Amino acid sequence: MSNFESNAQEVIKRLFSAYGVTTQRALAEALNVPSNNVSAWSQRNSVPSSAIIKCVLDTGVDLQWLVNGELAKANYKRGAELLSGESLLNEITSNGGKAVLRRIMDAYEFTLQKQLCELLGISSGTVSTWIRRNYFPGDVVVACALETGVDLQWLALGKGKQHIETDKLSANHSIPRRNLIAGSLQEAGLWEINLNFISQTLVEPVFISSSNYAWVVDMNIGEISNGRWLMGIDGKYDVYDIALLPGRKISVTNKGTNFTCGAEEVKIAGKVVFTMDYNF
Structure with a gap:
């Protein structure tokens, strides 16, 4: 071992x-x-x-x-x-x-x-x-x-119970934080959050922050579907809205981009479950 x-x-x-x-x-x-x-x-x-x-x-x-x-x-x-x-x-x-x-x-x-x-x-x-x-x-x-x-x-x-109740992710919790800088995800410690307001169960939540937005992303979801995703294109990451099209094609949109490509041409990193928009 x-x-x-x-x-x-x-x-x-x-x-x-x-x-x-x-x-x-x-x-x-x-x-x-x-x-x-x-x-x-x-x-x-x-x-x-x-x-x-x-x-x-x-x-x-x-x-x-x-x-x-x-x-x-x-x-x-x-x-x-x-x-x-x-x-x-x-x-x-x-x-x-x-x-x-x-x-x-x-x-x-x-x-x-x-x-x-x-x-x-x-x-x-x-x-x-x-x-x-x-x-x-x-x-x-x-x-x-x-x-x-x-x-x-x-x-x-041999003490206690075989299975013990753990703190659920919906309670106060520290989740990993990443900063999204120039398409690169950089380690940034932990982020304290109470996830009670999110109805779905999160398996691997990560807080990702950029200069204008922040997102809570479940990195355990990799099966692409309609919605908002953290996605890599040629090694550079960003958050995009995705719509499925016939023939394994997807429509990809964010604030400055709108294009169509094959689902296999991009790398899905996780699904966005919550978005924050900074107002400066």
């Missing part, structure tokens, strides 16, 4: 953000690891799963956001009895063996260890070693929580 290689630098940045610290020493103290560990993770491009799990259970940030940068930094409702700091780390690493294996099996709804081995591409001997040594398979725990959506506290510690 991977220790979150290939995106380790981004994971470390989100660990800083989750704990609200600015130095590697402060992050190491929050995670109860030696002060040089964080720089070593950066050099190896690998973040250990124990740090991922501890951060989520310590701070309540969204696991999907912490590992993949997806969705927003949302807190879920946690039990008041949850430990923290060194005691939490000790409990995580001591909850191995047969108990955590049973919860992993339940999360995947497997009845046979063979099913789990086939899914993970590991041998039955590896699973037997987990049981014999009371080993905590941290990478498997994180991957299982990401894939199945079960609560990480329940999966890692």
